[in-house]
Amino acid sequence: MTETAANDVTTPARDHGRQEPPVLEVRGAVKRFGAVTALGGVDLTLRRRQVVGLLGDNGAGKSTLIKAITGVHALDEGQILLDGEPVSIRTPTEARQHGIEAVYQDLALFDNLGIVSNLYLGNELTKPRRFRALGWLDRKAMERDARERLEKLQVNVPSFNSQIGLMSGGQRQAVAVARAVAFASRVLILDEPTAALGVRETRNVLDTISRLPEEHDLSVILISHNMDHVVQVCDEAVVMRQGRVVGSATPSPDTLQDIVSMIVGATGPGSTPPTGK
Amino acid sequence: MTETAANDVTTPARDHGRQEPPVLEVRGAVKRFGAVTALGGVDLTLRRRQVVGLLGDNGAGKSTLIKAITGVHALDEGQILLDGEPVSIRTPTEARQHGIEAVYQDLALFDNLGIVSNLYLGNELTKPRRFRALGWLDRKAMERDARERLEKLQVNVPSFNSQIGLMSGGQRQAVAVARAVAFASRVLILDEPTAALGVRETRNVLDTISRLPEEHDLSVILISHNMDHVVQVCDEAVVMRQGRVVGSATPSPDTLQDIVSMIVGATGPGSTPPTGK
Amino acid sequence: MTQTAALPPTPTPSSSQRHNQLLKATLALVRLGPLVMLGVLVLIMASVSPLFLTGRNLGNVGLEASVVAILALGQLLVIITAGIDLSQGSLIALTSVVGALWIRDLDIVSGWAVIPTMILAGGLAGAISGTLFVKGKIPHPFLPTLAMLMVARGLALLFSDGQPITGMPDAIRTLGSSRIGDVPVAVILVAALAVLIHVLLTRVTWGQWIYAIGANREGARRVGIPVDRVLISVYVLSGMAAGTAALVVSGQTNSAYPTAGNLMELSAIAAVIIGGASFFGGRGTVLGAIVGALILGVIQNGLNLLNVSAAWQYVALGTVVVIAVEMDVLRGYLESRLRIIRTEEKEA
Amino acid sequence: MTQTAALPPTPTPSSSQRHNQLLKATLALVRLGPLVMLGVLVLIMASVSPLFLTGRNLGNVGLEASVVAILALGQLLVIITAGIDLSQGSLIALTSVVGALWIRDLDIVSGWAVIPTMILAGGLAGAISGTLFVKGKIPHPFLPTLAMLMVARGLALLFSDGQPITGMPDAIRTLGSSRIGDVPVAVILVAALAVLIHVLLTRVTWGQWIYAIGANREGARRVGIPVDRVLISVYVLSGMAAGTAALVVSGQTNSAYPTAGNLMELSAIAAVIIGGASFFGGRGTVLGAIVGALILGVIQNGLNLLNVSAAWQYVALGTVVVIAVEMDVLRGYLESRLRIIRTEEKEA
Amino acid sequence: GGNGGGGSEGDGPRVAVVLKTLTSPYWLQVKGGAEQAGKDTGADVTLAGATQETAVQEQIDKVRAAITQQVDALVVAPTQAEQLQPVLEEAKSADIPVLLVDTNIEGWDGAETFIGTDNRSAGEQAGEFITEQTSEGSALLIRGVPGNPSTDDRIDGAKEVLEEAGIDIAAELSANSDRAEGRSVTADALQANPDISIIFAANDDMALGAIEAVKAAGLNPADMTIVGVDGTSDAVESIQNGELTASIAQNAYDMGVTSVEEALKVIDGETIEKRIDTGVTLVTADNAEEYAQQLADQEG
Numbered sequence A, B: 001m002t003e004t005a006a007n008d009v010t011t012p013a014r015d016h017g018r019q020e021p022p023v024l025e026v027r028g029a030v031k032r033f034g035a036v037t038a039l040g041g042v043d044l045t046l047r048r049r050q051v052v053g054l055l056g057d058n059g060a061g062k063s064t065l066i067k068a069i070t071g072v073h074a075l076d077e078g079q080i081l082l083d084g085e086p087v088s089i090r091t092p093t094e095a096r097q098h099g100i101e102a103v104y105q106d107l108a109l110f111d112n113l114g115i116v117s118n119l120y121l122g123n124e125l126t127k128p129r130r131f132r133a134l135g136w137l138d139r140k141a142m143e144r145d146a147r148e149r150l151e152k153l154q155v156n157v158p159s160f161n162s163q164i165g166l167m168s169g170g171q172r173q174a175v176a177v178a179r180a181v182a183f184a185s186r187v188l189i190l191d192e193p194t195a196a197l198g199v200r201e202t203r204n205v206l207d208t209i210s211r212l213p214e215e216h217d218l219s220v221i222l223i224s225h226n227m228d229h230v231v232q233v234c235d236e237a238v239v240m241r242q243g244r245v246v247g248s249a250t251p252s253p254d255t256l257q258d259i260v261s262m263i264v265g266a267t268g269p270g271s272t273p274p275t276g277k
Numbered sequence C, D: 001m002t003q004t005a006a007l008p009p010t011p012t013p014s015s016s017q018r019h020n021q022l023l024k025a026t027l028a029l030v031r032l033g034p035l036v037m038l039g040v041l042v043l044i045m046a047s048v049s050p051l052f053l054t055g056r057n058l059g060n061v062g063l064e065a066s067v068v069a070i071l072a073l074g075q076l077l078v079i080i081t082a083g084i085d086l087s088q089g090s091l092i093a094l095t096s097v098v099g100a101l102w103i104r105d106l107d108i109v110s111g112w113a114v115i116p117t118m119i120l121a122g123g124l125a126g127a128i129s130g131t132l133f134v135k136g137k138i139p140h141p142f143l144p145t146l147a148m149l150m151v152a153r154g155l156a157l158l159f160s161d162g163q164p165i166t167g168m169p170d171a172i173r174t175l176g177s178s179r180i181g182d183v184p185v186a187v188i189l190v191a192a193l194a195v196l197i198h199v200l201l202t203r204v205t206w207g208q209w210i211y212a213i214g215a216n217r218e219g220a221r222r223v224g225i226p227v228d229r230v231l232i233s234v235y236v237l238s239g240m241a242a243g244t245a246a247l248v249v250s251g252q253t254n255s256a257y258p259t260a261g262n263l264m265e266l267s268a269i270a271a272v273i274i275g276g277a278s279f280f281g282g283r284g285t286v287l288g289a290i291v292g293a294l295i296l297g298v299i300q301n302g303l304n305l306l307n308v309s310a311a312w313q314y315v316a317l318g319t320v321v322v323i324a325v326e327m328d329v330l331r332g333y334l335e336s337r338l339r340i341i342r343t344e345e346k347e348a
Numbered sequence E: 001g002g003n004g005g006g007g008s009e010g011d012g013p014r015v016a017v018v019l020k021t022l023t024s025p026y027w028l029q030v031k032g033g034a035e036q037a038g039k040d041t042g043a044d045v046t047l048a049g050a051t052q053e054t055a056v057q058e059q060i061d062k063v064r065a066a067i068t069q070q071v072d073a074l075v076v077a078p079t080q081a082e083q084l085q086p087v088l089e090e091a092k093s094a095d096i097p098v099l100l101v102d103t104n105i106e107g108w109d110g111a112e113t114f115i116g117t118d119n120r121s122a123g124e125q126a127g128e129f130i131t132e133q134t135s136e137g138s139a140l141l142i143r144g145v146p147g148n149p150s151t152d153d154r155i156d157g158a159k160e161v162l163e164e165a166g167i168d169i170a171a172e173l174s175a176n177s178d179r180a181e182g183r184s185v186t187a188d189a190l191q192a193n194p195d196i197s198i199i200f201a202a203n204d205d206m207a208l209g210a211i212e213a214v215k216a217a218g219l220n221p222a223d224m225t226i227v228g229v230d231g232t233s234d235a236v237e238s239i240q241n242g243e244l245t246a247s248i249a250q251n252a253y254d255m256g257v258t259s260v261e262e263a264l265k266v267i268d269g270e271t272i273e274k275r276i277d278t279g280v281t282l283v284t285a286d287n288a289e290e291y292a293q294q295l296a297d298q299e300g
Ligand SMILES: Nc1ncnc2c1ncn2[C@@H]1O[C@H](COP(=O)(O)OP(=O)(O)OP(=O)(O)O)[C@@H](O)[C@H]1O
Pocket: A033, A034, A036, A037, A038, A056, A057, A058, A059, A060, A061, A062, A063, A064, A065, A105, B158, B166, B167, B168, B169, B170, B171, B196, B197, B198
């Protein structure tokens, strides 16, 4: 029962981020859809260069929380703070202007376009650079750059020019991840980024994630159902259940069982174990 | 690095299926998309009541293979045999008439309909039963039955009547799985059925899969990137790489490392280890 | 990167509750969407023209709306499957000409025999465009039904030599012109058809399938719905609706003429969409389509009563169309604000 | 459950190779799709009418196709974003009437000043329907542009009192009627506009965005494309195309009249779709749209030369539309049979 | 030059007749006359018309096709008068004489002649007929497609006469020259103005639709004055049945005959009158039978 496949991922430095100031804070986030309370007052703190794992059963509210942070949904109540300042993020564009990028569970890809276009859409390289909508596309520069990025993630694509709609689930996901990693400047949010990935691609994505804080000065929120992945790359695991945060822990093989209990509800919200904070 | 979350799944009887006759055989399957050879001559045997795990990197051709079996894609070359007889499966409907059901990676759900409709679409219960298209819908019977099935899979849904388009990724996946399990009579094919599922739901799906051969006389093909899941429920693991089957093994903690090597290509197609057959 | 902004303060409970109540009241009104629009229009018309609410005039409205309503019932089915049928107007001309020639040249005395002929002629034309679309693997029905629009108009002109054919049998004249009390027979026909289609859509497997195909055609194929046949059946019904509408038109005018029904499909499509259906498929109700047709009918009748010129009629119709959609948009917005699950859309 | 059937045997290499060669040859032909269709039509017309291939008549074809081609260039942009613009035809009437009144009432001598007026009036109307659609959160542009169709026609009638206004300045008459050699000035205008739109679509960020929005509007929003503004810009350009087409129409007739351009949007839409664009958005090219307009123009001109009656013209047009789509379908099928990656679609 | 024409059958001079449309009874009568004249004179007459009476662009294209064919003479019924002028000038500069039929282009002297009656005076005659029948009452005027000058002129002509005679114009609505719309518009107008006793429609089709509405409203068409324009066979039949009061027939058949005959004169180098009035026939119960016979003969 031991997964050995991803054993050789470099174990990340586990202690950074703890002393750093918070980059992103969510306070008392409430979001209701009709009769369903998807978020019932969530608090979350992400420190600089920290990798936080967000865990929880299906329907716990994880995707809703990150959609609220990235401006896809508006919160009914609550506040979002960046570097300690309250901000209002009402659209994905505003989130991007704040340096927040996300890979959503339902990918935002464009099946009629190629890999390069998908990677750069909304961030096109143009000549001259300052014209945005009416700038001349610098295809060569984009393609050169795209090739590098995908090589780094060791993604196999059938042909660099073929439409992304014709690629396999994993190939598509890899492009989405490459895109988000490329453009995040402050916070990167990944909603089950390895769900469709093979062993090799998973390893590369986890590898990339664990290098991001150091190399790009990024903070990361990772949603995953895979405990091993959380243990490998996260500095902290936050568990949600039924729209609330029910506890957090430093993920390690030792605390794994505790975390699982929190997820499935074996330990109530009140009995959150003090996890070495 | 040990995943303990799903440890308590009942270990299935590992040895059934070996002596049974083959239910489904694929011989020399070739499928090309443009310049890409998605399947380059694949042979696969699924015995009665066997659970075969289909593994491989992204783009290895797994989804393409099962789409060929279920009539979504037509094979360019090769044969499919059911119970030893060659059959031609040209449409999903023909596959269903042969008792083959599948949960596809890109789910086939109907966002404008409710859970019950999604479960029964194409298999509606009607009064009188024999009128199909123009039969009177027996909503009560369907709802009763649906409730039972979802309870068995322990899926939490916000409301039984809400549109499926508004549910979380995992809830949707659970409905798709419930659907396939309900209507398969011979072969059930699951393409990454737990990819979006939480710990509890994953456990329930795996549990269900491992009980299917005995309880429903079904044979199962399971595509997964999660080694633990394969070890837990599969009688045999078949590994694909670049459109070919490069080896197979009886999954167990001991053979795990071998399987991973096959997937990532550390052992060539020629050097498939003799896995205790 | 340093842009910051304070969130607006959460409203205090009491003010927010009053606010909510207001929202709720508005919603309760808007929710019925097209129905409210219809009601408002009726009120306006009644207040500017005392004649509007007379039984006789309401009968006129019903009669005028009935052709569009019948077309809209067929068009609704097509639009639920994410399609469109542009040929309905031309099919009115073709089927009525075919029916009239059938009467004239075959010396058929009983008009009853012509009724099925015209309806089936419409169904046949629908079957042709549906089959072209589905079996011809054309990605969208716009072009095949546009082709049918042209071919049917051409055939109607050819068959009739460009001449109107006057003289319809009593059965058809009854359908088009008679009233029972103030209620035109055509209105009773519409009501019966509406109930029939409503039952098909909500109680019968085939109806489920239509909604499913509209939401996810590839998925519908995968779950084993005979997508091609269902789609063709939808175009057949839309053509039959045109044939039925042709009965009313030729009954009303006691004639068949090759320029009849010109562009009436646009009104039918507008009625369906005003009634809350979506071009993207998977949504739409019979009630909505009928109300949509009535809205168009009331406007037309009211403006005629007021002797408004054609130019202003165009402007008024355009404005009302915009208001009708905006009401639907507002309804959606209010609902999400009030977090009320839209249970009424789930009847599908 | 026991139904079985033998697969057809794989063809032997040699026969399959010959088969493939045949397929390839067919594909090479069909691949150019609309272009081949256009070629075939030209050949047919040239063989039945010796007048067809004269320079003068080809100029006529160009002139006759130019109005639809200009509209199609605007419509193409709209259709790539998965939209539709029904108002173009009415906008021809409105913009030309506005232009003519401007000339008459303001005593403007130089016609050049009117040209921007008419184009900008079209753009303004496009901005209104685009804004209604986008900011009014209407799910599909059918209804807002249908409303604009009605309102614009109504306003054209009102402004002009239903009367044609004769007398256009030389600049506009040159655009509509003059030729350089046998080449009409309007054709040169179309060519210039086509190059401009082609460059916008393929070399400029905005063009990418249009294709992206057509494929996945919500996704486009998430990656930070200013979707609303881009969509409005598309309707503005479509309205400006109508204003430009109005220049050609009023130049050809030396006048403005309120019934001008009736339903011409349907021809423009047909041209775009015949040219390989999709109603579901994300697909379509300038070359295709122009070729589609030329196909319609050649048919019309050829049938006029042959003096075919209106009835048969309808039938012929309908048939050609079907053949054109089926060619496109066949192309897709042959391509997938021959496993050739469709590189030419990726230029987007 | 007359050689190289596509599809010419006879050896006679080639006359292209481009009408507004060939999809309505009135224009089919003109067509019938022109074809008969062609048969009688041995000229090669080709007929063309747009798909709708308002399709200007289509008609321009058809005129151009005739120019391309280098016909010997061109007979045109301009859909919109001034709008056709540029293309007709093109014809002149290609040395093709142009004759106008049915609709004149005022202020253009390029045409050899105008054959027909002006629509406005047809409307005036209708107005005069109506005022002869009744000196009081209120009237419904039914227009054609908004912006179509021929139908608008008829209504404007009648309206002027009626107003002068002190008849109240209760309603003035458009029914797009469509029979069904003629019915619904009349139904609504009768609702708003139950005292309407006069209906004048810009064509017979709409007048016949109006009669259906009158009957449906429980009124007797014979008690009212209902007048249409065109003198179609349906209309004449209705007059014989005592429903339609009258129709202003513009002698469409004669227009067709005359236009071809005059065109041949022009081809032969004769000078012809600048204006040939084919007159109108007022068809009423008195002469309906006779007129019906005439129509039947023409159909022949
Ligand atoms: N747009 C919506 N409208 C209505 N209900 C919604 C909507 N989006 C989410 N929900 C509901 O909110 C709850 C939380 O959903 P969410 O997608 O955040 O869960 P999740 O934790 O991401 O689950 P998963 O692991 O399955 O992705 C679920 O019950 C879901 O059905």
